[in-house]
Every structure is written in structure tokens, then in C-alpha cells.
Amino acid sequence: MTTSPSDLTPRRRPTRTISLGKVAMGGAHPVRVQSMTNTDTRDAEATLAQVARLAEAGCEFVRLAVPDETSAAVLPQIQAAAPVPLIADIHFDHRLALRALEAGLQGLRINPGNIGAKANVDRVVDAAKAHGACIRIGVNGGSLEKELLRQYGGATPEAMVASALGHAALLEQRGFDNFKISLKSSSVPRTVAAYRLLAEKLDCPLHIGITEAGTLLRGAVKSGVGLGILLWEGLGDTLRVSLTADPVLEVRAAWEILRSLGLRQRGPEIISCPTCGRTEIDLQDLAEEVERRLDGVTEVFTVAVMGCVVNGPGEAREADIGLAGGRDCGLIFRRGEILRKVRGRDDLLPEFLRELDAFLAERRATRTLNPEP
Template sequence: MSTFEIKRRVSDKIFVGNVAVGGDAPITVQSMTNTNTCDVLATLAQIQALESAGADIIRVSVPTMDAAKAFKELKQHTTVPLIADIHFDYRIALKVAEYGADCLRINPGNIGNEKRIRSVVDCARDRNIPIRIGVNAGSLERDLQEKYGEPTPEALLESALRHIGILEKYDFANFKISVKASDVALAVSAYRLLAERISQPLHLGITEAGGFRAGAVKSAIGIGLLLSEGIGDTLRVSLAADPVQEIKVGFDILKSLRLRSRGINFIACPTCSRQEFDVISTVNQLEQRLEDIVTPLDVSIIGCVVNGPGEALVSTIGVAGSKTKSAFYLHGIRQQKRFNNESIIDELEAEIRNVVSTTLKQ
């Protein structure tokens, strides 16, 4: 087990529903529904799938008053905190606040005159609802585009501080903020600048990252860099894919940095001609079979005895490949029992579930 520990940036703590964000709270993982919000049954099904995957917070787009009515119904059938994503129309923000939104994703500088801004801020304060400011490189204010010529870290920072200034004017500090870009270096630099200027929680993300594979890589690099520096209190991995995959990749990023664990951490070799059983198939099948397990667990599956014993020593369960039957380790101790290579998947699943069951009973 690594003794390396990341020292997190000191930030204020806010609450999205009953979920703490910032301060000493665990880094939360969130996603956003991509169904038509007015299709309540489809949206509710996706919310439930995301919650089952481990989502701490879920964002729902609310572009119209009809969507606001649907949001009200969604709130009545869910327990996971829901963020209402709103652009421009302050009346929708007031309505979803009335309907029980746990957070408002709305940029105060984009909702009209001072009276409108004040009405939303006062409503959020009265109902103790946090606001999330979302600055995006693709939608910078026109004057900032003209000033900087192109999205830059400084442009994102200036936009962020502009929106923050509006909330500070009304003595409202219950907010979190993001400064996203699809360019990894741009986003990372902007977050670094912002982290030095404010104490509120930071929502991390690489926006419009792309499809599953490329988007996961870009997100892991960008979000991972920031988290490794202690920056970030909540995150969303933005993928052009099933939103459930966003939750899985988000937890994988946190798991790889040992910032938070959920489910099994598989340690597996890339395979070579030394492997004594089909490692790739074994890992792929076990990942699918054991998706229901949320208990943190390190399982090493190594195809030969070169690195197998060493990895097994620091894993809850370990396998080191050998001809016909492979060595089995439990809590770093080699067991007399060995796994038959032909039935290794079934035997491993049984042992993993047994360890989980024992752990839950303790």
C-alpha cells in the first residue's frame, strides 16, 4: 500500500442537499442526465442507474417551465441530490428552487438586470440552496473574447471572478465554481489560477472531452493533475457516452490517486507470453460480474510468478499464474489452496464475494 498522501487545498464546505462538498468532505463524483427532462420516466430511470453506479450528485437540465414541472416530479421520486441546470431565465431558477432543487447551476452574470439577479440570490439564500457558477471556454463573454483574442487561463479567471463578484456584492458565499475547457492544459492552468484566488469549492472537469476512450484519457490527465496537486472538491467526467460511464471513470480517477475508493481495484498485468492463464478475459469477466460490489478491495491478477507474488503481498486477494493451477494469496499470505486455471474466474469470484461478505459482517 502506498504511503504517498495528497494534501488537499483548504476550501470552504457547502452542502448540496445532504452531501457535503469541500472542506474535509470526500471528493464527490457527479454526472448529468442526457434524457429529455420532460420524459419523467426515462429521466428517472437514468437517475436511478447513475445512483446505483455511485453518483453522489446528479445534474438535470431545466431549459423550460415544462421541464421545471418535470423536475418537481423527479424530486418527489429521488433521494440523491439534484442540481437544476439553468441558463439565462431567472424565472426557471426561482421555480425549481420552489420545487426543491438542491443546487442551482446558473451564472449570475447571464440572467439579466440587477433586480433579476437579486431575486435569484435572495431565493437561494432563503432556501439555503448553493449556486454553481460554470465558466466555459466555449462561451466566454464577448468583451473577454475581444480582450484576449482567444480563450486563455486569464480569460477564464476573469470571467469567473466577474460572476463571483456579483454574488459577493449580495454577500452570498454559498457557491462552487468550475472553469472548464476541452483543452486539458488550458483548463488545468485556469483552475490553478482560480484556486489561489478563492476559498470556495472547485468543481473539476474537462468539458466536451469526447467519446468514451479519448474523453476518459483527457479527463484522467486533466482532473488527475489537479487532484494530485490537492485542487478539486467535486468532479464530473464529461463523455459523449452513457452517463453511467462518467461515474465509473470518475471513481477510477479517485481510486488511482487513493483519494476515494468504491468497489474493486483490479491490478492486472498487460500480459505476455509468460501468462499461464487468460488474464485479459479473466479481468474483463470479473469486472462485469462484480459491478454490484461497492466495498473497496484490491485484487491483483498477474499471469506469472515474476510480479505476481509481489503484487499479491499488497492486495486483499492476489493470484500469481502458474501451470495448471495458480497461487492464491489472501491478505498478502499465500494459501495452501490453489486456483485451477480452467475455472479461475468462478473460483476468484467466489473468494472475492466471501471476503466482501466477511468484511460487511465485521
């Protein structure tokens, strides 16, 4: 039995389409990448600087914490200069949600159950309608309603889904359907099970993530496993990789997860071998320097940095450009064809970087002459 190309790409779960400002999500739209600032929102300058860095890294919308009136007061200033749509993260005080919408923010992340009486929910939904804003119902396994914890015996997937359905009903009863739902837990199995259950009950887009995933390595691994499972099953229309780290790294990790499943591409893919006893060059430094040189490049292509001739042009023949190291020398190749041999360890990296710059210049010249339709 032959594997078809369609078997190698996740089949997206059909959902209705919603919008956050000019960014559409769900339906046939690509999985969107988001992150959250970790600056003090009251410091508008620092927050805007971080939003700009996130946008440059490929973040398509950014969430901001709005915990008090002081932070709400600077939202118009932040919104006016933001390069991507913004989402206000609101808890407990529905008036802050109203202030965020008045400031022009295109999205809210709320838990309808913790902003007070139904009248407060009405005010927020009416304001979201009037401003054309999107709402994310954010259910977190660590903050479920007490009655649901009692009913289900803890923060089970079923309890999380029951919470989400109850909150969704509050919005739907008010004729509001421009919303998505997240069901986050620090447990990968619990999170996956909850999303599977919810996907059987509603057609709204899903925002996926593993909350409190951890520091850079642990959090990226945990998120990669959880989000990878969900995305492969077609679940997830927007995502955040939650890391105890610079949020720009969240965005980079998100793109790598999407790239690994063939869902989206942005920037070059760098492949490098894990090294072994045959390796006779400092491959780690080489690979890291190539990665640094390509930081910020958005063109899509593949670069191979290989440690020996065994893993060189042969195994990396599909790479657009690459190098393979050897004893006191190295090979530079394109699409499996050797361009030249470089002698001397000290010359290999500079020569390869020059070849890489020439490759990029050719790519950009071709793109200028033949722009995409």
C-alpha cells in the same frame, strides 16, 4: 531522505465550506462526485431511473438540464423521488431557475451573465437564499463574454478567471456565499492554468472537469490527466468526468481517479498485469469477468488477476485475494499466501469466484459483528 505517508497524498487547498442539501463540500470534506443525466428531463420516469443508477454507482449529486417550461413542470415529481440532491442546469431564462428552486431542487448551475439584467440575478439569488440552495458559477471557455475575448485575445486562462471573478462579485455583492466555481475548457493545459489562477484569488470551493473530453477511452484519459494534475495540487472539491458515454461510466471513472490518488475509495480495486509472452491463459477474459462479478460491490479491498507466476503472489502480495494463471493451472492466494492450486483452465475462474464469494461473505460477517463507529 525517506518519503513520509503525507508526501504520497495530495494536500487539499483550504476553502470555505458550502452545502448542497445535506451534502457538505469544500473545507475538510472529501472531494464529491457528480454527473449529469442525458435523458430528456421531460420524461420524468426515464430521468429518475437514470438518477437512481447514478446514485447506485456512487454519484453524490446529479445535474439535470432544464431548458424549457415543460421540463421545469416535472421537476417536483423528479425531486420527490430522487435518492440524491439535484442541480438544475439553467441558461438564459432566470424564471426556470426560480421554478427549479420552488420544486425543491437544492442546487443551480448558472452563468449569471446570460440570465439577463441584474434584476434577474437578484431574483435568483434571493430565491436561492430563501431555499438554502447552492449555486455553481459555470464558466466555459467556449462561451465567454465577447468583451473578454476581445480584451484577452481569446479564451485564455486569464479571460476565464476574469469571467468567474465578475460573476462571483454579482453573488457576493448580494451577500450570497454558498457557491462554487468551475472553469472548464476542452484543453487540459488551459483548464489547469485557469484553476491555478483562480485558486490564488478566491477561497470558494472549486468544481473541476475537462469539458467536451470525448468518447469513453479518449475522454477518460483526457479527464484523468487534467483532473489528476489539479487534484494532486490540492485543487478541486467536486468533480465530473465528462464523457460521450453512459453517465454511469463517468461516475466509475471519477472514483477510479480519486482512488488512484488516495483521496477516496469505494468498492474493490482490481489490479491485473498487462500480459506478455509468458501469459498462458486468457487473462483479459478472466479480469473482465471478475470485474463484472464485483460490479455493485461497495466494500473496499484489492483483487489481483495476474497472468503468470512471475506476477503472481510475489508482485501482488499486498492484494487481499488474487489468482495467478499458469499452463493448465492457476494459484489462488490471499495476502501473498497460496491457498491452493487449481488444475485445468476451465476450473480456474469458477473456483476463484467461489473463493471470492467466500471472502466477501467473511468481510460482511465481520462488518456486521464489528460495525464502524
